[in-house]
Amino acid sequence: MRHTGAGLFARIRQYAGGLRIVRTPHSLAVPYALDALDPDETRRFERHLETCPRCTDEVRALAADTVRLASAASVPAPPDLRERILTAVRATEQEAPEPEPEPGADSSARGGRDAPSRARTRRRAGARVLVALAASATALALVAAGILAFALIRADDRLDEERASAREIAHVLAAPDARAADARDARGRGLGVVASRSLRQAVVTASGLGAPSGGRAHQLWEVRAGAPPRSLGLLDGETPVVADDLDARATSLAVTVEPAGGSGRPTTPPVVQLTLESVGFGE
Amino acid sequence: MDADELLPLVARGDQKAFEELYGLVSGPVYGLVRRVLRDREQSEEVAQEVLLELWRTAARFDPARGTALAWILTLAHRRAVDRVRSARAAGERERREAERAVRAERTERAVRAERTERTERAERAVRAESPALDQVAEEVGGGPEREETGEGGLEREWVRRCLERLTDLQHQAVTLAYYDGYTYREVARRLSLPLGTVKSRMRDGLTRLRDCMGATA
Numbered sequence: 001m002r003h004t005g006a007g008l009f010a011r012i013r014q015y016a017g018g019l020r021i022v023r024t025p026h027s028l029a030v031p032y033a034l035d036a037l038d039p040d041e042t043r044r045f046e047r048h049l050e051t052c053p054r055c056t057d058e059v060r061a062l063a064a065d066t067v068r069l070a071s072a073a074s075v076p077a078p079p080d081l082r083e084r085i086l087t088a089v090r091a092t093e094q095e096a097p098e099p100e101p102e103p104g105a106d107s108s109a110r111g112g113r114d115a116p117s118r119a120r121t122r123r124r125a126g127a128r129v130l131v132a133l134a135a136s137a138t139a140l141a142l143v144a145a146g147i148l149a150f151a152l153i154r155a156d157d158r159l160d161e162e163r164a165s166a167r168e169i170a171h172v173l174a175a176p177d178a179r180a181a182d183a184r185d186a187r188g189r190g191l192g193v194v195a196s197r198s199l200r201q202a203v204v205t206a207s208g209l210g211a212p213s214g215g216r217a218h219q220l221w222e223v224r225a226g227a228p229p230r231s232l233g234l235l236d237g238e239t240p241v242v243a244d245d246l247d248a249r250a251t252s253l254a255v256t257v258e259p260a261g262g263s264g265r266p267t268t269p270p271v272v273q274l275t276l277e278s279v280g281f282g283e
Numbered sequence: 284m285d286a287d288e289l290l291p292l293v294a295r296g297d298q299k300a301f302e303e304l305y306g307l308v309s310g311p312v313y314g315l316v317r318r319v320l321r322d323r324e325q326s327e328e329v330a331q332e333v334l335l336e337l338w339r340t341a342a343r344f345d346p347a348r349g350t351a352l353a354w355i356l357t358l359a360h361r362r363a364v365d366r367v368r369s370a371r372a373a374g375e376r377e378r379r380e381a382e383r384a385v386r387a388e389r390t391e392r393a394v395r396a397e398r399t400e401r402t403e404r405a406e407r408a409v410r411a412e413s414p415a416l417d418q419v420a421e422e423v424g425g426g427p428e429r430e431e432t433g434e435g436g437l438e439r440e441w442v443r444r445c446l447e448r449l450t451d452l453q454h455q456a457v458t459l460a461y462y463d464g465y466t467y468r469e470v471a472r473r474l475s476l477p478l479g480t481v482k483s484r485m486r487d488g489l490t491r492l493r494d495c496m497g498a499t500a
Contacts, residue, residue: 031482078313085334094338
């Protein structure tokens, strides 16, 4: 058989349905495995992969090579990264294995990228808290898990305000110098805090306080020597409070029972108090 | 347990399994990201993103498509490469902006002279900016963090030795792409080689690496 160059091209094109589309992708397996394609080429090659078992095998084999290249670069991660990640993990919802059908109407209106994240937020965070508590590790993890689980539940029900607060909380938790502490008395009343000295912020949660009687309120205070306590706001049950502009010299946080709406200064002795020394404040 | 056994547990929310997995993959993930990005702070940030994403999206892992380690390191590599490329693109935009300003002010001739000089300077910079592999390995692996021993350490050493056995072009093609995050088109430009040649140098390099490693995996 004899082919002219043009005849051969035509045959290939006919057979493959377009020379450019088919011939290039095969040869792109190696740069693809090295992540060395530009975005367009990557998309094109991934489409091609779906219809090319041979390429899929090849890519899998090449992945073993790139794993070696990656492993050769291995260096121990900074020690504090571990604590940060594990803390964040205890507070971070996972994507559901399968997309959960949503009774709500808005999931179809949103982009594909957004939909799974909503599904994730909507999964029952309560179960996750129990897992987190059962896995009981450091104080930071426990405190953070409680805080985030709460934030997630709220983000479920409420709107932008709650989401903003969840973001703020996540921001404090992710600070490189985030430290946690908590304290609880014999009656199970306690305060937990995750604080960042560099941000001068803290996420504070109270637990076991119950609702004060007679329409009164729980008020949170920043305490430091030589200055009157500064109000950090009223507590709403166990909802985490983000305290801003903390004084580096603050020695503790305290909660008192105050008349509805709060007071300018504490009018009763603290119900619970937590020192801030271990979280980097108060020198 | 290895990563392939741990990842499905992680996908079901097992935090202990995640801790164990962290122990296995944090070094390779951080090392790889650091290798691509160089900058310590950015690397920490990206590694953190990747490891959290690993937790969040563990359910997406499909064992039919490869090993867990490959999945994880691919995730890490893509994030690092995305980051380094967008940083480069921003730098490029700035350069072009500056060039436009210069052009507006100067005569045609002055611009031409300037541009020649700048090209030369850029070329010198490019040469200076891509140090030899060993040098980078030294720099990244050095310091107080370096204390790792054991099986993983041995394999790493082995890979590094095998990399040294590639020809210069194979070595450059593979490392410019994988460790420095350049696309194969950029690699071709930097090495002044045709695209086809770059692709085959990459392929040959990986094949030789595989052979040298004994192709046990």
